[in-house]
Amino acid sequence: xxxxxxxxxxxxxxxxxxxxxxxxxxxxxxxxxxxxxxxxxxxxxxxxxxxxxxxxxxxxxxxxxxxxxxxxxxxxxxxxxxxxxxxxxxxxxxxxxxxxxxxxxxxxxxxxxxxxxxxxxxxxxxxxxxxxxxxxxxxxxxxxxxxxxxxxxxxxxxxxxxxxxxxxxxxxxxxxxxxxxxxxxxxxxxxxxxxxxxxxxxxxxxxxxxxxxxxxxxxxxxxxxxxxxxxxxxxxxxxxxxxxxxxxxxxxxxxxxxxxxxxxxxxxxxxxxxxxxxxxxxxxxxxxxxxxxxxxxxxxxxxxxxxxxxxxxxxxxxxxxxxxxxxxxxxxxxxxxxxxxxxxxxxxxxxxxxxxxxxxxxxxxxxxxxxxxxxxxxxxxxxxxxxxxxxxxxxxxxxxxxxxxxxxxxxxxxxxxxxxxxxxxxxxxxxxxxxxxxxxxxxxxxxxxxxxxxxxxxxxxxxxxxxxxxxxxxxxxxxxxxxxxxxxxxxxxxxxxxxxxxxxxxxxxxxxxxxxxxxxxxxxxxxxxxxxxxxxxxxxxxx
Amino acid sequence: xxxxxxxxxxxxxxxxxxxxxxxxxxxxxxxxxxxxxxxxxxxxxxxxxxxxxxxxxxxxxxxxxxxxxxxxxxxxxxxxxxxxxxxxxxxxxxxxxxxxxxxxxxxxxxxxxxxxxxxxxxxxxxxxxxxxxxxxxxxxxxxxxxxxxxxxxxxxxxxxxxxxxxxxxxxxxxxxxxxxxxxxxxxxxxxxxxxxxxxxxxxxxxxxxxxxxxxxxxxxxxxxxxxxxxxxxxxxxxxxxxxxxxxxxxxxxxxxxxxxxxxxxxxxxxxxxxxxxxxxxxxxxxxxxxxxxxxxxxxxxxxxxxxxxxxxxxxxxxxxxxxxxxxxxxxxxxxxxxxxxxxxxxxxxxxxxxxxxxxxxxxxxxxxxxxxxxxxxxxxxxxxxxxxxxxxxxxxxxxxxxxxxxxxxxxxxxxxxx
Numbered sequence: 001x002x003x004x005x006x007x008x009x010x011x012x013x014x015x016x017x018x019x020x021x022x023x024x025x026x027x028x029x030x031x032x033x034x035x036x037x038x039x040x041x042x043x044x045x046x047x048x049x050x051x052x053x054x055x056x057x058x059x060x061x062x063x064x065x066x067x068x069x070x071x072x073x074x075x076x077x078x079x080x081x082x083x084x085x086x087x088x089x090x091x092x093x094x095x096x097x098x099x100x101x102x103x104x105x106x107x108x109x110x111x112x113x114x115x116x117x118x119x120x121x122x123x124x125x126x127x128x129x130x131x132x133x134x135x136x137x138x139x140x141x142x143x144x145x146x147x148x149x150x151x152x153x154x155x156x157x158x159x160x161x162x163x164x165x166x167x168x169x170x171x172x173x174x175x176x177x178x179x180x181x182x183x184x185x186x187x188x189x190x191x192x193x194x195x196x197x198x199x200x201x202x203x204x205x206x207x208x209x210x211x212x213x214x215x216x217x218x219x220x221x222x223x224x225x226x227x228x229x230x231x232x233x234x235x236x237x238x239x240x241x242x243x244x245x246x247x248x249x250x251x252x253x254x255x256x257x258x259x260x261x262x263x264x265x266x267x268x269x270x271x272x273x274x275x276x277x278x279x280x281x282x283x284x285x286x287x288x289x290x291x292x293x294x295x296x297x298x299x300x301x302x303x304x305x306x307x308x309x310x311x312x313x314x315x316x317x318x319x320x321x322x323x324x325x326x327x328x329x330x331x332x333x334x335x336x337x338x339x340x341x342x343x344x345x346x347x348x349x350x351x352x353x354x355x356x357x358x359x360x361x362x363x364x365x366x367x368x369x370x371x372x373x374x375x376x377x378x379x380x381x382x383x384x385x386x387x388x389x390x391x392x393x394x395x396x397x398x399x400x401x402x403x404x405x406x407x408x409x410x411x412x413x414x415x416x417x418x419x420x421x422x423x424x425x426x427x428x429x430x431x432x433x434x435x436x437x438x439x440x441x442x443x444x445x446x447x448x449x450x451x452x453x454x455x456x457x458x459x460x461x462x463x464x465x466x467x468x469x470x471x472x473x474x475x476x477x478x479x480x481x482x483x484x485x486x487x488x489x490x491x492x493x494x495x496x497x498x499x500x501x502x503x504x505x506x507x508x509x510x511x512x513x514x515x516x517x518x519x520x521x522x523x524x525x526x527x528x529x530x531x532x533x534x535x536x537x538x539x540x541x542x543x
Numbered sequence: 544x545x546x547x548x549x550x551x552x553x554x555x556x557x558x559x560x561x562x563x564x565x566x567x568x569x570x571x572x573x574x575x576x577x578x579x580x581x582x583x584x585x586x587x588x589x590x591x592x593x594x595x596x597x598x599x600x601x602x603x604x605x606x607x608x609x610x611x612x613x614x615x616x617x618x619x620x621x622x623x624x625x626x627x628x629x630x631x632x633x634x635x636x637x638x639x640x641x642x643x644x645x646x647x648x649x650x651x652x653x654x655x656x657x658x659x660x661x662x663x664x665x666x667x668x669x670x671x672x673x674x675x676x677x678x679x680x681x682x683x684x685x686x687x688x689x690x691x692x693x694x695x696x697x698x699x700x701x702x703x704x705x706x707x708x709x710x711x712x713x714x715x716x717x718x719x720x721x722x723x724x725x726x727x728x729x730x731x732x733x734x735x736x737x738x739x740x741x742x743x744x745x746x747x748x749x750x751x752x753x754x755x756x757x758x759x760x761x762x763x764x765x766x767x768x769x770x771x772x773x774x775x776x777x778x779x780x781x782x783x784x785x786x787x788x789x790x791x792x793x794x795x796x797x798x799x800x801x802x803x804x805x806x807x808x809x810x811x812x813x814x815x816x817x818x819x820x821x822x823x824x825x826x827x828x829x830x831x832x833x834x835x836x837x838x839x840x841x842x843x844x845x846x847x848x849x850x851x852x853x854x855x856x857x858x859x860x861x862x863x864x865x866x867x868x869x870x871x872x873x874x875x876x877x878x879x880x881x882x883x884x885x886x887x888x889x890x891x892x893x894x895x896x897x898x899x900x901x902x903x904x905x906x907x908x909x910x911x912x913x914x915x916x917x918x919x920x921x922x923x924x925x926x927x928x929x930x931x932x933x934x935x936x937x938x939x940x941x942x943x944x945x946x947x948x949x950x951x952x953x954x955x956x957x958x959x960x961x
Contacts, residue, residue, distance in 0.1 A: 069924050072841040077668050079859055082845035087856035092953035096648055096856040098845030104857075105842040128677070131918060131926035135637055136842045155712075197684065198713065199788060199821050212713065325815070334672035335812065338924065339823060341679025348672070527712055529679035529705070531552045531563050534927050541918070541928065 004045060005029045005037065008485075011050030011467060015057065016435050016443045017456035026055060028463040031487035035459040048490075050467050053482055056438045057455050058118025058464030059395075062445035063238075063268050063305045064386040065317055066108050067136040067147065068125045069338070070346035074102045074315050074387075077336050077348060081315075094500055095141075101314045101387040109141040110500065111393060113491050116466035116481040119446075119454060120392075122147040123186055123238060123268060123385075124319045126340045127154070128530075130180035134542040137505045142491055146449070146506040148238050149180050150319050152187030152220055153194045154343045155213070156523050161223045162214035168519070170227040174512035175520065177233075179536035181507040184235035184449075185228050186268075188319040189242060190220035193345050202322035203242055204279075206255055217242060218259050225263035231510045234450020236264030236303070244269075244323045247277030250288025257295050257302060266448055269307025269385040271367040285359060286422035287366045293373035303448045304374070305383035308367035308398050309360065310390030313352040317388065321345035342528060353390070355411070361419035364411070371402050372428040377439040381448060395441070396478035402432040403474045437478075451506075463488040505542065547576055554919070554929045556912045557588030559796070559828030560678075560699045561921045567932070582700055588830070592910045593933070595894035600937060602896045602905040610906065610938070617889045617904045618950035624868035624888075626853070627652040632840075633833035634873025634892070635940040636917025636929065640832070640839040642944035643872060648852045649951055652870070654840065655861050656848035658833060659799035664826060665837075665847060667804035674811050676791070676823040677923040678702075683711040684821075687787035689780075690722045691807065692745060693795035696729035699827045702793075703730070714789070721783060723748065738780060744770050748777070749806035755781035756813050784814055790822040796829050828922025831873070832911075835920040871902070872940055873911075891943050909937040917941070 008026040015021075027034050027044070065071055075082065081100035088107050090096035097107035112120055125133045125147040137145045151157050151173065160169040173185055191210035192203035198211055206218040221239065228237045241256050243249035253273040267273070276288035296302055316327055321337055324347020328335035336348040353360040367389070374380045382399070386392040401408045412426060420426065432440075446455020453462045465485040471477035484492035491499045524532035553567040565585065568577040573596075575589055601613030608616075621627060629652045632640055647654050656662070667673070681688075688707055695702045703720075710716040722731040723738045723745075731737040740748050747769035754761050755778060763774040770777065784790055792811055798804060807824065814822035828834055833848075840847035844857035851858050871887035890902040893910035909915035914935030920926045938946075 067842075069838070072838055075841045075845050076665055076837065076847055077672060079669055079846055082857075083859065087858075089855040090648055090852075095645070095843070096852065097843070098857055104845045128925055131928070132637075132838060132920065132924075135641070135839075135918065135926075139641065139843060197680075197789075197821065199817075199819050201818075328672075334670065335674070336668070336672040337674040337815075337823075339676035339680045339684075339821075340924075341677045341683060527679065527683060529677060529682060529923075530925060530927060533552045534554070534563050538928065 006046035007044040011053045011055035013055045014438045015457040033461045054468045057442045060445040061120040062381045063123040063383045068133040105139040113142040118464035141500040144503040146183035148184045148186035149182035150344045152190040158213040171512040171516035174510040178509035181542035188240040190217040196322040247285040248279045270304045271307040289369040305381040307385035310394045311355045361415040365423035365425040381445040400475035555585045557584040598897035627868040628866040629870045631872035632836040639940035653851040660796040661848040663801040663804040666801045682706040684789035687790040694728040795827045832919040909935040
């Protein structure tokens, strides 16, 4: 027996991926979970007594914004947030930082660990920002990370789609993932950002043309989805659709879902895309969740994360520059916008969600409707689109609302009557079980991301484990894990951060035909402000 | 080297454009034999920084010593310091900056950027936000270029030739270049419209433009008195800005008044209220890696460009403190940098042991962009890899700082587990 073998003894193990919900032991060898030793006399090097506690895989965030230039711009644009939040002082072995809804990188890692999360996927990094993002993620400790690269407005991709050159698109995506050390492909407002940068509004339907490129949002979505499928990437194309935040966008979301029939796809922060009503009249907004959820319930090609909003101040940050400008005009708040050549843009606007505000109240209810209307929790992941809907630190509160109708009702009762009349949330009695919470916070996001060795506690899984006190106050239970184990090391003990190992940054580099490279080089020579030779990351830049 | 050596795609750190497309041919003895395209500041920077490769690797009180001894002395002085300060963060790579901020945090130092432009820009951004773009977007889209109180033809010689002169994907050449500034200069000589405005008149000029865009009532006599130009002249300029499909306001590091900066960012924001045009602001950066320093401070501390760790956590700005120790990075790196106000106690730079004034502890590093690889960030936010092109046995700034950190351990190591 290895001297490193140790055991978490006697906890209630909730491991939905393996169909387990029972009291049992979890054995760990180095950074992996292993089968119990065959010899019943085997003595572990250490025994962690988890009797009476709940044992789950480490949490996995499928969609958040924690790195890259736009997150950093949000920090620098809002020093008032850092000043007002309690700072995190340096202590031996741990770095200092500032907090608030856009915490510094070290604080981000520590906080995720403190919440029982061991993996987070940044959902929107411009290819040209990948180099910086890797540096920033290297300074985000404890958790493992990955990021998705933005390609839904990429000129080279749009040209190949317009030319009907599916294999060239596929090779480009594969090359791009390797060059940026990205994990997967993200599409944001396909073609719409390019159109906005040309000062021609944004795309509002799947069949709007993208000026200067012989494509439509429909073609971009379906061709990139096809390419991602053909490359066999572990995560399907990750989509931020059209018309985010606008009343009436549920219709285009349903159209988008149908357009993707036959492809795998992940729809991000679906709450922001599920509104009935008239786009020109904010007051007409109503929940549009029911028909969308019905479609998701009837089809298996889609997964979702919700993008639940919380009441309070936060920061909207998005690659969808048009949305940021819309929010700025709506709120009058300060606005950061940055156009990035060849591909994308970004926008940052501070925002405060208020429970007394009709739209915000409705958004809160619409998010919860999604959780309660999707029958199969494996299709859905918990997210706030951090920090857009609110901080990931709010996940325990959302879990509380999902597990207790009474907790939901407390908030519901305080919402404005017009908002309550536009959502059927009050008709939904469903309450999540602990096993369902385990699915939407770890097992399902791991499966969505194709992380075969995470999100479960079977032999061979990475030893990322969170152990909670079985507290009837579920919010408190999920806010303060008793222990968190990252890659076999106890990082949280008695709810305190005890260790901060470096985390990994995962990436994929699928094979591609090198014949595409001269075309890409020519594209860079003609249009980029940096030389082609300087675009791909060297192996030492992102090991 | 025993023969000429040609390096393609060399990244030049001499000005804020950070051109990465230069072909450099070196003589066997080291000087530049040929630079294509040629650039005066690039040649000057290379010659100045490359010559620092001579000299001892380290010195204490002016006496040459070993690298290890100098590090021990530096650590001893840091341990004895009550109020340390770190300057020159812009003079090193992202890797060096990450290590430098870690050091500053551990010893409770103040990080002083010394950049009035960065302070003004970030203060204005914190009030109103900012609309900006990468250089490549200017190349691809810009049809109106407003040069505000600067002369990029002189200070950033290849910015206009690389990104403005050639046509772009969505922009034809020649593009309309307008200059507003205090004196005729090399850039105004090529402008279609040039308005001469003294520095103290620029805020009034921006207010006038903003009023014209908003169709607010304006008194022509007041405009002439406060801006030095007629209302007609400003109307002509405002009309040109209104016509832009994709307009750019270009400034440089001399714009250091927070009020003027805010007025300028408000003007750009107002120009984005038009339904048929976009407008962005571009700040041509300082030489080296000032944008990298802002980025690293942003993600590690939450503030930039000046941060104090005196209380054990990051706080914004430079407190009014007497410093008993200054750690200076990369003094030869920035041709334009003013000498440090105080003599450095510890200097870590390619020229640390050869350039006066003499610090107490000098440690000679390799030179980023010549004999050191690393990452830098342009003022438009794009990160570039910089590769060593001349071998050196000297350590990088990042490596030196990491060695220093090892000599200044935390009071206790972090806990361990199975």
